Amino acid sequence: MQLVGELYERQYGRLVAALVRMLGAARLDWAEEFAQEALLRALEVWPFRGVPPNQEAWLITTAKRLAIDRLRREKLPVEPLLLQEKPATDDRLAMIFLCCHASLSEDLQIALTLQAVCGLNARQIARGLMLPEPTVAQRLVRAKRRLREAGARFDEPGQLDSDLAVLYLLFNEGCAVTESASGWFHADLCHEAIYLARLPAQRRPDAQALLALFLLQASRLPARVNEAGEAVPLQEQHRARWDRALLAEGFAHLERSAAGAAVTAYHIEAEIAATHAAAPSFAATDWARIALFYSQLPPSPAVRLNHAIAVGYRDGAAVGLAALNGLDHPGHLLSAARAEFARQLGRIAEARTHYTTALAAARTDA
Amino acid sequence: MPHYILLSRDNPAQFADISPAEMEALIGKCAAWRQSIEDQGHAISGEKLSGGTGRVLRRGLAATDGPYTEAKEVMGGFFRISAASYDEAAALAASCPHLEFGSIEVREIEPTP
Numbered sequence: 001m002q003l004v005g006e007l008y009e010r011q012y013g014r015l016v017a018a019l020v021r022m023l024g025a026a027r028l029d030w031a032e033e034f035a036q037e038a039l040l041r042a043l044e045v046w047p048f049r050g051v052p053p054n055q056e057a058w059l060i061t062t063a064k065r066l067a068i069d070r071l072r073r074e075k076l077p078v079e080p081l082l083l084q085e086k087p088a089t090d091d092r093l094a095m096i097f098l099c100c101h102a103s104l105s106e107d108l109q110i111a112l113t114l115q116a117v118c119g120l121n122a123r124q125i126a127r128g129l130m131l132p133e134p135t136v137a138q139r140l141v142r143a144k145r146r147l148r149e150a151g152a153r154f155d156e157p158g159q160l161d162s163d164l165a166v167l168y169l170l171f172n173e174g175c176a177v178t179e180s181a182s183g184w185f186h187a188d189l190c191h192e193a194i195y196l197a198r199l200p201a202q203r204r205p206d207a208q209a210l211l212a213l214f215l216l217q218a219s220r221l222p223a224r225v226n227e228a229g230e231a232v233p234l235q236e237q238h239r240a241r242w243d244r245a246l247l248a249e250g251f252a253h254l255e256r257s258a259a260g261a262a263v264t265a266y267h268i269e270a271e272i273a274a275t276h277a278a279a280p281s282f283a284a285t286d287w288a289r290i291a292l293f294y295s296q297l298p299p300s301p302a303v304r305l306n307h308a309i310a311v312g313y314r315d316g317a318a319v320g321l322a323a324l325n326g327l328d329h330p331g332h333l334l335s336a337a338r339a340e341f342a343r344q345l346g347r348i349a350e351a352r353t354h355y356t357t358a359l360a361a362a363r364t365d366a
Numbered sequence: 367m368p369h370y371i372l373l374s375r376d377n378p379a380q381f382a383d384i385s386p387a388e389m390e391a392l393i394g395k396c397a398a399w400r401q402s403i404e405d406q407g408h409a410i411s412g413e414k415l416s417g418g419t420g421r422v423l424r425r426g427l428a429a430t431d432g433p434y435t436e437a438k439e440v441m442g443g444f445f446r447i448s449a450a451s452y453d454e455a456a457a458l459a460a461s462c463p464h465l466e467f468g469s470i471e472v473r474e475i476e477p478t479p
Binding site: 040042047 | 381393396400412414442443445463464
């Protein structure tokens with residue numbers, strides 16, 4: 001019998017979500033404990049007795065039994081656990097809602113989602129977000145305390161916006177970490193975000209646009225790192241290594257996302273990703289289209305920077321350099337863009353200065 | 367064909383901080399091992415023993431904790447397999463993934479006359 005790896009990795013999040021539905025949001029701690037314990041039991045029992053045909057059912061039954069034991073010990077009513085279970089997919093979506101509760105700051109939302117939905121422990125989250133482990137542990141404790149204090153309830157409606165935002169952050173973290181040493185983490189996060197985005201995508205065009213954006217971006221992941229584990233810039237990527245299946249799916253979702261009346265930032269970002277994806281080569285990229293889309297996005301330092309870069313590729317390096325003037329962007333990317341355009345203009349000394357600045361900034365970023 | 371019992375002792379603390387991916391890999395390995403035993407024409411069944419430790423009962427003595435607690439290894443569970451000889455049973459046990467976590471004792475079950 002072959003186990004499906006992906007399925008198993010998701011069981012933790014499903015178990016936690018199903019248990020929180022039964023036990024209530026205030027008992028998120030218990031839910032995590034029982035989910036962990038059920039998986040541990042599986043690990044102990046399955047090797048001897050063999051893997052059960054329905055692993056999910058086995059796990060939920062085991063976790064439920066643990067919960068009932070605990071409730072009885074604490075002399076609490078066990079009725080909520082005897083209720084019929086809802087489909088696990090809905091539970092997971094509701095779980096993301098809970099992790100993105102308005103009482104939590106973005107930092108707390110991400111940490112809690114990674115733990116309670118994705119099943120990562122504090123050490124793994126710390127590694128992925130490049131934070132000290134005690135910081136992450138504190139955030140997790142604080143997040144749960146705030147949820148309790150705020151009286152957060154499982155299945156509170158009307159939070160889909162922050163829900164999508166957290167998926168977006170999750171995906172970005174995944175992409176960002178690609179360029180760091182912990183390569184194992186990135187694809188997990190990106191694919192987790194894709195998996196989770198599929199749920200709301202069935203219901204909302206903006207979520208569908210977000211899913212399209214994820215798929216189109218993720219299609220490039222295999223080409224983003226070379227055999228030596230180094231990051232490969234877009235110019236030098238082997239486009240043949242882009243994942244065709246993800247691309248095709250991304251385009252399909254982008255098309256369907258046009259069904260709604262509103263054009264959201266996710267739609268525009270997905271269009272930008274699609275323009276890159278459709279280009280046969282870096283040189284043949286439709287930069288005019290990309291610059292236009294960037295100009296339609298709500299302005300932020302990152303959007304202004306990317307717009308200026310697109311303008312530079314559309315109208316030439318001198319125009320690009322002028323467009324970068326006066327921009328303010330934290331981190332190394334602005335200097336790197338200046339250096340690149342200066343190099344294209346043959347202004348080597350200037351390029352070198354910018355590269356040096358960029359390198360220094362990149363080090364502090366890390 | 368005679369039957370043999372494989373008694374698996376390991377240290378359960380090793381599983382305390384295992385990631386889902388590692389867990390998946392381990393269970394997959396165990397499932398593959400079982401399958402390979404069956405594919406070679408041997409019957410196999412197994413059970414997990416519950417709880418970490420057992421007690422040893424002796425007449426005239428109070429029950430004591432099982433004999434394995436000092437070694438931090440406990441009897442986790444057992445398999446029953448069929449094999450042509452003790453050596454074959456031992457060879458099959460030697461490929462068991464449980465060996466990564468502890469020891470396996472191989473005993474022949476006295477055949478029914």
